[in-house]
Amino acid sequence: IAGITQAPTSQILAAGRRMTLRCTQDMRHNAMYWYRQDLGLGLRLIHYSNTAGTTGKGEVPDGYSVSRANTDDFPLTLASAVPSQTSVYFCASSDSDRGSPLHFGNGTRLTVT
Amino acid sequence: EDKVVQSPLSLVVHEGDTVTLNCSYEVTNFRSLLWYKQEKKAPTFLFMLTSSGIEKKSGRLSSILDKKELFSILNITATQTGDSAIYLCALVGGANSKLTFGKGITLSVRP
Numbered sequence: 001i002a003g004i005t006q007a008p009t010s011q012i013l014a015a016g017r018r019m020t021l022r023c024t025q026d027m028r029h030n031a032m033y034w035y036r037q038d039l040g041l042g043l044r045l046i047h048y049s050n051t052a053g054t055t056g057k058g059e060v061p062d063g064y065s066v067s068r069a070n071t072d073d074f075p076l077t078l079a080s081a082v083p084s085q086t087s088v089y090f091c092a093s094s095d096s097d098r099g100s101p102l103h104f105g106n107g108t109r110l111t112v113t
Numbered sequence: 114e115d116k117v118v119q120s121p122l123s124l125v126v127h128e129g130d131t132v133t134l135n136c137s138y139e140v141t142n143f144r145s146l147l148w149y150k151q152e153k154k155a156p157t158f159l160f161m162l163t164s165s166g167i168e169k170k171s172g173r174l175s176s177i178l179d180k181k182e183l184f185s186i187l188n189i190t191a192t193q194t195g196d197s198a199i200y201l202c203a204l205v206g207g208a209n210s211k212l213t214f215g216k217g218i219t220l221s222v223r224p
Contacts, residue, residue, distance in 0.1 A: 033212075042216035043156075043201065058211070090155065101147055102203075102212065104155035 003027070004105035006091050012111045013081050021076040021108050023091030031094045032074040033058075033102065034066060036087040043090065049074055081112045115140045117204050119215035127223050130192050134218045136202030137184040146185050148176055149201040151217070156201055159187070192222045 007022045025032065034046040035058075045058030049068040063085060065077045074093075078085055088109050092102040116139040126132055138146065145163045149156035160169040162178035162185055169176050173192075178185045189196055199217040206213070 035214075040216065043203075043214040045211060048211065101158040101161055102156075103158070106154040 004091055004093055004103055006089075006105035006108050008108060009106070010109040010111075012113060013078075015081055015083060015112055017081050019078045019081055019110070021078075021089055021091075021110070023074045023076070023105060024072050025074075025091075025093045025103075026072065027093060027095070027103065028071060029093035029095045029103070030071070031096060031100075032068065033092045033094075034064070034074070034076045035090045035092065036060065037090060037107075038087050046076065046089075081110075083112045086110060086112045115204055115207050115213045117202055117213050117215035119200075119202050119218050121218060122216065123219040123221070125221045125223060126192055128193055130222075131188065131190045132192060132220065134187040134189075134200050134202075134220070135184060136186070136215055138202075138204050139183065140204050140206035140213075142206050143180065144205040146178055147203045147205070147212070148185070148187050149203065151199040151201060152197075159200075189220075192220075194222050194224055196220060197222045 004025045013019050030051045033048045035043045037043050044060050046064050047066040049055045052071045055066050088107045090107045091105040094100040094102050118137045120135045147161050148159040160176045165180040173190045176187045199219050201217045202215040203212045
């Protein structure tokens with residue numbers, strides 16, 4: 001079934017540890033995004049990529065990095081996790097960067113202790 | 114800075130009721146407004162609106178956009194318990210055409 005796959009589904013991580021959240025899509029979408037969702041704050045954009053080889057910063061990029069080596073994969077890395085990064089992380093993709101509807105993965109629930 | 118404000122933040126209705134969810138916005142270079150439904154996991158796409166006054170409809174759900182007054186509404190008629198979810202409004206605009214989400218409206222439909 002075509003779509004977006006995120007891994008892991010959930011993770012408990014000690015503060016200071018490095019963590020990479022994986023995201024893979026098989027729809028050949030050009031644009032990909034990482035959001036975090038927190039109670040009372042809604043979905044906030046962390047980083048995005050309009051096409052393979054390019055990335056950009058969203059609303060809350062600090063403490064996160066991304067790479068886009070190919071069309072399908074868009075991993076999100078926390079270099080040194082902090083408790084404020086406890087959140088649900090959603091990866092999304094769209095077939096253009098000009099307002100097409102986003103398709104979301106099922107999310108990764110991350111707890112930093 | 115682009116802004117999306119949804120109201121009410123939450124509401125509780127009974128099956129069979131009709132509900133109207135509101136989304137107002139401020140944006141430079143408007144491109145589109147989108148509605149999503151989020152149940153347990155990923156938000157799922159409902160509607161994309163680009164033109165004023167043209168109603169989009171899918172079953173019991175409908176939505177319309179007013180670009181003059183800068184708002185959109187999502188209507189759900191004859192609500193069912195399966196309509197219980199968070200409804201997200203998102204705006205595409207600005208220099209980079211990125212999505213800005215509202216905080217969502219939590220709808221609870223009781224039997």
